[in-house]
Amino acid sequence: xxxxxxxxxxxxxxxxxxxxxxxxxxxxxxxxxxxxxxxxxxxxxxxxxxxxxxxxxxxxxxxxxxxxxxxxxxxxxxxxxxxxxxxxxxxxxxxxxxxxxxxxxxxxxxxxxxxxxxxxxxxxxxxxxxxxxxxxxxxxxxxxxxxxxxxxxxxxxxxxxxxxxxxxxxxxxxxxxxxxxxxxxxxxxxxxxxxxxxxxxxxxxxxxxxxxxxxxxxxxxxxxxxxxxxxxxxxxxxxxxxxxxxxxxxxxxxxxxxxxxxxxxxxxxxxxxxxxxxxxxxxxxxxxxxxxxxxxxxxxxxxxxxxxxxxxxxxxxxxxxxxxxxxxxxxxxxxxxxxxxxxxxxxxxxxxxxxxxxxxxxxxxxxxxxxxxxxxxxxxxxxxxxxxxxxxxxxxxxxxxxxxxxxxxxxxxxxxxxxxxxxxxxxxxxxxxxxxxxxxxxxxxxxxxxxxxxxxxxxxxxxxxxxxxxxxxxxxxxxxxxxxxxxxxxxxxxxxxxxxxxxxxxxxxxxxxxxxxxxxxxxxxxxxxxxxxxxxxx
Numbered sequence: 001x002x003x004x005x006x007x008x009x010x011x012x013x014x015x016x017x018x019x020x021x022x023x024x025x026x027x028x029x030x031x032x033x034x035x036x037x038x039x040x041x042x043x044x045x046x047x048x049x050x051x052x053x054x055x056x057x058x059x060x061x062x063x064x065x066x067x068x069x070x071x072x073x074x075x076x077x078x079x080x081x082x083x084x085x086x087x088x089x090x091x092x093x094x095x096x097x098x099x100x101x102x103x104x105x106x107x108x109x110x111x112x113x114x115x116x117x118x119x120x121x122x123x124x125x126x127x128x129x130x131x132x133x134x135x136x137x138x139x140x141x142x143x144x145x146x147x148x149x150x151x152x153x154x155x156x157x158x159x160x161x162x163x164x165x166x167x168x169x170x171x172x173x174x175x176x177x178x179x180x181x182x183x184x185x186x187x188x189x190x191x192x193x194x195x196x197x198x199x200x201x202x203x204x205x206x207x208x209x210x211x212x213x214x215x216x217x218x219x220x221x222x223x224x225x226x227x228x229x230x231x232x233x234x235x236x237x238x239x240x241x242x243x244x245x246x247x248x249x250x251x252x253x254x255x256x257x258x259x260x261x262x263x264x265x266x267x268x269x270x271x272x273x274x275x276x277x278x279x280x281x282x283x284x285x286x287x288x289x290x291x292x293x294x295x296x297x298x299x300x301x302x303x304x305x306x307x308x309x310x311x312x313x314x315x316x317x318x319x320x321x322x323x324x325x326x327x328x329x330x331x332x333x334x335x336x337x338x339x340x341x342x343x344x345x346x347x348x349x350x351x352x353x354x355x356x357x358x359x360x361x362x363x364x365x366x367x368x369x370x371x372x373x374x375x376x377x378x379x380x381x382x383x384x385x386x387x388x389x390x391x392x393x394x395x396x397x398x399x400x401x402x403x404x405x406x407x408x409x410x411x412x413x414x415x416x417x418x419x420x421x422x423x424x425x426x427x428x429x430x431x432x433x434x435x436x437x438x439x440x441x442x443x444x445x446x447x448x449x450x451x452x453x454x455x456x457x458x459x460x461x462x463x464x465x466x467x468x469x470x471x472x473x474x475x476x477x478x479x480x481x482x483x484x485x486x487x488x489x490x491x492x493x494x495x496x497x498x499x500x501x502x503x504x505x506x507x508x509x510x511x512x513x514x515x516x517x518x519x520x521x522x523x524x525x526x527x528x529x530x531x532x533x534x535x536x537x538x
Contacts, residue, residue: 010152011093013176018087019111020044020063021053022079022140024118027160030056032113035167039175044109046078047071066107079139088112088146092153111166111177112147113157116140116196123203124244132207136200141193151186152179158192195219199242202379216390218381223249229261236261243378246370247271251345254354256364259343263321266291267343267366270323273428275371276397279325279347282440285309286428288321292447296425298440302332308441310339311470313462321345325371328353337363347371375400396533398423398506403529406509406518411481411527414439415504418481419529423506426483427535433485434459434493436477436502443476444500452484452493460500477501485535487511491520498524508534 019041023029026049033043033053043060045053053060063079064070071078087109090097101108117137127135147156155177157166162185169177198219205213220239229236238259240249248267253259259267270288273296277284282298285305295312299305302324310317321343322336328344330352336344337360344357345366357365378393398420405411411419422437429435430448434455437443444463446455459482463475478501487510488494494517497505505521509530521528 010179012179013173014092014110014153014155014182015176016041016110016155016170017175018042018044018107018109019113020084020109020143021060021113022046022049022063022143023113023115024137024140025115025160026052028163029053029113029160030058032163032167033058033060036111036170039170041111041175076138079143082106084109084143085146088143088154089150090153091150109147109154111155111157112143113163114140114144114147115158115160116144116192119196119203120199120242123199124242129207132203137196141196144189144193148186148189151182155182156185156189158185158189162188195221206377211392216388218379218388218390224258226261227258234261238264245372245376245378246347246368247372248345248366248368251366251368254349254365254367255358255361256343257362259364262290263343263364266321267323267345269428270321270343271345271368272372272374273425274323274325276374276424276427277325279371284325286323287313287317288323289316289319292430293425293428293442293445294320295445296442298421302326302329303335306332306335312442312445312466312476314339314469315465317341328357328365330356333357394427394535394537396427396535398531401531401533403506403531404509405527405529406514407521407526407528409522409525409527411504411529415481415527416529419483419504419506422481422483423485423531423535426485427537429485429537431485431536431538433483433535433537434497435483436460436463436480436497436500437483438476438480441476443480452486452488453496456482456493456496456500460496463500475501479503481506483507485537487514487534488517489513491517494520494526498526503527505529506531508532510534 019036021033022045030052037058044063045060046063050060050062067081067083069081083106086106090101090108117135119135122132122135144156144158147154169181198217201217220241223238223240226236228234248264266288269291270286273293274284274286277298283302283305284298286293287295287309294316295309297305297308299308319340319342322341324346328346328349333353333356341363343364347370348367357363375395375397379390380393382389418437421440422435425442426433426435432449432452432455434446436459444459446459449455460477463477467475480502481504482497482502484507487508489511490513504527506529
């Protein structure tokens with residue numbers, strides 16, 4: 001196919017004489033139409049947008065009157081016509097294009113205001129297959145792309161937030177728009193259709209159980225620009241994908257400074273962890289530092305859960321993120337603000353709790369409106385050089401697993417509960433991960449070490465430090481259960497855990513030396529269960 005080249009310089013300013021308005025989200029559209037009409041702009045429109053503008057008493061021409069062809073097939077076909085797309089794509093300074101317009105009675109369209117069928121909303125609301133398909137916009141993306149391609153002459157708006165700037169342009173330049181503005185709006189328009197198509201393609205892959213589609217695109221909408229990224233010399237922004245999963249993306253920032261890149265990353269890790277614990281069964285608190293938990297606990301109420309989580313490692317908790325699985329109350333808030341904390345996130349907060357937190361002006365308080373479902377499906381993605389790693393969310397739950405006792409001694413009921421607690425936490429600790437737990441409280445956490453033995457040792461040392469800080473005679477690891485998120489390749493890791501005081505071990509199993517590890521557990525009268533599922537987290 002030959003490459004077409006039209007070396008015609010784009011004009012800086014172009015007149016806006018005719019505008020085509022066709023929107024699903026009608027926010028501000030009547031006000032915009034009135035402002036355009038006041039400037040003498042001819043208005044074209046379709047369907048519900050046409051009705052809304054006409055109902056406001058404004059003169060507006062139906063696109064069907066321009067094309068000479070009625071809307072058909074329930075509105076599926078209305079703007080896909082040469083008199084529309086010719087008016088959008090014509091190069092106004094090209095003699096051949098002008099001749100074609102004149103020959104076919106095509107008039108130029110200078111401004112296009114479009115937003116798309118609410119596919120994202122329908123999908124998020126759980127629409128059935130036919131309803132979701134019906135909300136795939138065809139004519140809208142076609143007009144957006146045509147207008148954006150021809151931004152040398154056409155201004156395209158896809159976001160109501162840009163209406164004021166358009167009107168400022170027209171007011172400042174006597175009814176004209178500047179090339180730089182048209183360029184920016186075109187870039188925004190192509191990004192919008194790309195994100196829209198990404199959402200559709202991912203929905204099809206999910207609906208048809210296509211785990212590895214030939215093309216995978218992940219789109220997002222800018223939520224906020226950040227002062228910097230992981231480090232001050234890096235630029236960053238926060239984009240939301242449209243997934244309605246309660247968490248940092250859906251949360252309302254009730255007070256405090258703007259969230260940083262690291263805040264968002266750590267807050268997400270904290271909230272996903274605390275969601276493992278059902279609020280109707282017990283209150284739970286997770287304290288996160290650098291995406292790893294330094295303390296997790298359950299309790300009869302949030303106050304108790306927070307105090308127990310803090311006791312695990314009060315030193316590391318300084319400047320951390322606190323996630324709660326129930327509505328933040330005033331008593332718990334009073335206790336939390338005694339320690340320097342970056343962020344608190346909870347499903348909700350009482351008015352009294354909000355007033356307490358308000359005494360710390362820089363402390364960020366987020367309410368997410370609910371808890372994410374740890375069992376729900378979804379995708380996670382990570383960039384690598386030249387590529388994108390995409391996988392299904394780790395939604396494995398220890399309650400759903402058939403635990404296999406592999407030692408002579410079976411765990412007691414309390415040890416079994418502590419095992420499950422520890423394994424839930426280990427799922428959210430960077431590998432290699434070792435977590436000791438006792439009575440619904442982490443007793444020691446070893447994270448991100450190259451050797452699992454070192455993770456076990458570090459967790460034991462942290463437990464000893466916590467015991468000294470609390471004035472305890474011995475660390476909480478004595479008589480605890482311990483979890484490893486992946487199998488124990490040698491007995492040395494187990495022996496480190498036993499040395500720290502663990503009496504029960506939960507691990508995936510599957511090592512070539514499983515029997516060696518089981519024999520060591522039997523020798524020390526330690527109970528061990530295999531889950532058959534690992535939880536690597538890198």
